[in-house]
Amino acid sequence: MKVGVVGLGAMGAGIAQLCVEAGLETVGREVTAELGEKARGRIEHFLTRKVEKGQIEAFDIGLLSLTTEVADLADCDVVIEAIVEEPAAKQALFVELERVCRADAVLATNTSALSVTEIASATSSPQRIVGMHFFNPAPLMPLVEIVRAELTEDAAFDAAFALGEQLGKHPIRCHDTPGFVVNRVLIPLLNDCVRVLDEARVSPEDLDAGMQHGAGWPMGPCTLLDLVGIDVHLHASEALYDKLREPRMAAPPRLVAMRNAGLLGRKSGRGFYSYDKT
Ligand code: 3HC
Numbered sequence: 505m506k507v508g509v510v511g512l513g514a515m516g517a518g519i520a521q522l523c524v525e526a527g528l529e530t531v532g533r534e535v536t537a538e539l540g541e542k543a544r545g546r547i548e549h550f551l552t553r554k555v556e557k558g559q560i561e562a563f564d565i566g567l568l569s570l571t572t573e574v575a576d577l578a579d580c581d582v583v584i585e586a587i588v589e590e591p592a593a594k595q596a597l598f599v600e601l602e603r604v605c606r607a608d609a610v611l612a613t614n615t616s617a618l619s620v621t622e623i624a625s626a627t628s629s630p631q632r633i634v635g636m637h638f639f640n641p642a643p644l645m646p647l648v649e650i651v652r653a654e655l656t657e658d659a660a661f662d663a664a665f666a667l668g669e670q671l672g673k674h675p676i677r678c679h680d681t682p683g684f685v686v687n688r689v690l691i692p693l694l695n696d697c698v699r700v701l702d703e704a705r706v707s708p709e710d711l712d713a714g715m716q717h718g719a720g721w722p723m724g725p726c727t728l729l730d731l732v733g734i735d736v737h738l739h740a741s742e743a744l745y746d747k748l749r750e751p752r753m754a755a756p757p758r759l760v761a762m763r764n765a766g767l768l769g770r771k772s773g774r775g776f777y778s779y780d781k782t
Contacts, residue, residue, distance in 0.1 A: 507667070508533065508580035508605075510597060512543035514733075514771070515614055516586035518642025520568060521547040522671040525560065525643075530568045531577055540570035550643060574600050581606075582667055584636055586614040589739045594618065595626035602627045610660045610667075612636040617687055617740035619747075620653035620680045630655040634664045637684055638673075640732050648673040653680045682747040683740070691741050692752035697725035699756055708776040726776035730769035734762050 506529040509520045516532070523530040524547060534540035544565070551563040569576075574597070577583050583601055587593060594613060601611050611633050613623055624630035635651025648668040652661050661677075668675035678685045701711055712724020721728075729737055738755050745753035762768075762775065769775030 505529070505582075505667075505670075506531065506580045508577035508583035510574070510577070510583060510585045510601075511587035512540060513586065515638060515640060515642055516584075517543040517546050518640070519584055519586060519614065519638055519671075521550060521643050522673075524563055524565065524567050525551060525554075526671050527564070528567065528670070531571060531580060532568060533571050533574060533577060535572060537570070537572060540572070544568060544570060575604050577601065578604050579606065580609055582610045582612060582663065584612045584614055589616060589618060589736070589743075591618055591622060594623045598623055598627050598633065602629055608632075610634060610663045612664055614638055616736070617683050617691070617743040619682075620651050621655070624653050624655060631657040632660040634660045635680065635684070636664050636668065637687075639686070646674045647686065648675050649678050649684045649686065650675045651678055651680050651684055683744050687740055687744070691737070691744055692750065694725055694729060694737065695741060695752055695754070695756050695759075698729070698758055701726075702758065729759075730775035730777055730779075732769070733771055734759055734768045734775055738763055 507523045508531045509516050510533045512520060512532050512534045520530050520532045532540060532543060534543065548565050554560045555562060583605060585594060585597055587597060598611060613620055613635055614637055615635060620633065620635040624633035627633065633653060634656050635649065637649040637651060639645035639647050650661065650665045650668060665675050676685065682688065683691060697711060700706065701708065708726035712726050715721040715724050738759055741753060741755045766772055767774050770779050773779050773781040
């Protein structure tokens with residue numbers, strides 16, 4: 505089994521890490537060699553920590569090869585796309601993947617809130633396109649949503665489900681509805697949390713403590729938004745609002761102001777909280 509991962513940002517690198525950990529030959533594609541190397545360093549760091557902590561015996565980073573060429577994914581059995589959440593960019597990529605990959609290769613998107621059916625509609629083989637939606641941080645979160653688009657055939661769906669299991673995840677089956685299962689619930693809930701900041705005049709620290717200690721959340725909503733990325737969350741929120749028109753899906757002005765100011769969370773060094781970027 506050979507897996508391709510396109511886009512080695514936080515999600516793609518996490519997915520590639522899971523593939524290497526599962527002993528699968530993995531081809532990671534980034535737009536520049538520098539970005540690819542940065543992702544490889546991150547993967548090696550986290551896997552080395554797992555060895556040091558006795559969680560795994562060993563890993564073979566040699567299973568991961570890097571490229572800047574989509575053509576190098578030609579012999580992959582499954583390719584997982586984790587690039588920017590822009591429909592046109594994803595459609596263009598899937599058209600290219602369809603051209604270079606074997607006819608029986610399964611093509612998966614890790615989109616958070618875009619329609620898998622719409623992404624697949626740009627191609628002439630939508631039957632082999634499926635959603636594989638991982639959660640941030642992908643190596644730590646057990647869930648993967650396996651999303652059946654309108655024209656996905658069983659062979660592709662079942663192969664994506666089996667790969668999810670092989671990567672040690674808990675896959676669930678769902679259909680291509682806005683936000684699938686978890687984001688349909690989580691995005692408006694996080695928006696509510698942000699609105700409560702202003703309505704209840706509570707600090708991010710106290711809101712986080714409230715949801716951790718009063719509702720059992722593993723991390724508070726502001727910490728979670730900083731982890732996911734304010735821009736990523738807003739993209740998903742706007743996509744859901746676009747489809748469902750529910751007021752709770754609409755982007756909270758506080759988050760829009762943060763995005764405009766470049767306060768994107770951990771990745772930019774500052775969001776609700778400040779982070780050491782080194
Ligand atoms: N890859 C690999 N390892 C990582 C990692 C990553 N990306 N990030 C952290 N780790 C490592 C840490 O370095 C740490 O190792 P260390 O001992 O060497 O320091 C180890 O994993 C454990 O880290 P923590 O001590 O921070 O782990 P916790 O037990 O505190 O759990 C958590 C962390 C699993 C993130 C937990 O806080 C949690 O479940 N948070 C909620 C996350 C969540 O809800 N995610 C979903 C977001 S929504 C989404 O993704 C949808 C999308 O479409 C927007």
